[in-house]
Amino acid sequence: MPSRYFIRLSYSGTNYNGWQIQLKDKTVQGVLVEKLSVILREPVAITGAGRTDSGVHAKCYYAHFDSASLDFKQIDKAVHQLNSILPSDIAVRAIIRVKPEAHARFSALSGSYEYHLHSKKDPFLKGTSYFYYGAMDIDQMKKACRILTEYNDFKSFSKNHTDVKTYNCQLYGAEWQVFGDQVIFLITADRFLRNMVRAIVGTMLELGKGTITLDDFRDIILSRNRSLAGQSVPPEGLFLTDIKYPENIWL
Numbered sequence: 001m002p003s004r005y006f007i008r009l010s011y012s013g014t015n016y017n018g019w020q021i022q023l024k025d026k027t028v029q030g031v032l033v034e035k036l037s038v039i040l041r042e043p044v045a046i047t048g049a050g051r052t053d054s055g056v057h058a059k060c061y062y063a064h065f066d067s068a069s070l071d072f073k074q075i076d077k078a079v080h081q082l083n084s085i086l087p088s089d090i091a092v093r094a095i096i097r098v099k100p101e102a103h104a105r106f107s108a109l110s111g112s113y114e115y116h117l118h119s120k121k122d123p124f125l126k127g128t129s130y131f132y133y134g135a136m137d138i139d140q141m142k143k144a145c146r147i148l149t150e151y152n153d154f155k156s157f158s159k160n161h162t163d164v165k166t167y168n169c170q171l172y173g174a175e176w177q178v179f180g181d182q183v184i185f186l187i188t189a190d191r192f193l194r195n196m197v198r199a200i201v202g203t204m205l206e207l208g209k210g211t212i213t214l215d216d217f218r219d220i221i222l223s224r225n226r227s228l229a230g231q232s233v234p235p236e237g238l239f240l241t242d243i244k245y246p247e248n249i250w251l
Contacts, residue, residue, distance in 0.1 A: 007096075009032070185197075
């Protein structure tokens with residue numbers, strides 16, 4: 001009888017066309033399926049917590065798989081073996097046995113993202129932060145965070161023609177933090193729409209440089225019209241940082 005396992009991993013998305021497996025392009029899921037199948041010596045299907053787009057990173061990502069051959073007493077050994085054959089930009093942090101009904105995507109309670117920007121050119125941030133040379137009125141952008149949490153319909157920040165039943169998301173928090181020349185946007189919600197975080201950040205940058213006002217920002221949300229929001233910022237600054245699950249799924 002197969003057991004179900006969650007796998008917790010981190011990856012740099014720079015060299016991948018996102019998480020989701022594709023026929024021609026290299027993806028994180030595709031590489032993980034290949035290497036895990038080698039370790040377990042059986043075909044493995046892996047279901048991820050959700051998509052990350054091309055170039056987007058994950059500090060903490062979860063996926064699940066079923067296996068009859070994995071000895072849960074030898075999990076640490078399996079993690080070591082898997083890391084030894086995975087490329088350097090993917091690291092498995094843990095494999096955890098869970099209840100059979102646990103699902104990496106549908107059991108998730110919330111997810112958290114960070115978007116990183118820097119205002120002075122820095123070669124050591126290339127690929128992990130967006131070099132933004134422009135005005136940023138952080139006080140206005142922080143006020144926009146408070147406006148953001150008043151709403152739950154974020155169609156204005158969703159990629160067009162996305163196949164979803166609802167554009168509603170429950171936001172648990174959004175804030176801007178400043179560390180010298182580096183600025184980070186943090187957001188937590190029960191779910192995210194495609195391109196949502198990058199579109200929100202792009203719109204807030206329009207606010208930060210004075211192109212739009214706080215009233216305009218509110219009107220953009222109410223309009224449910226993606227074309228009125230700002231351009232999406234580049235993917236390299238975006239990190240999935242955490243996913244929360246109910247305590248009762250773990251074995």
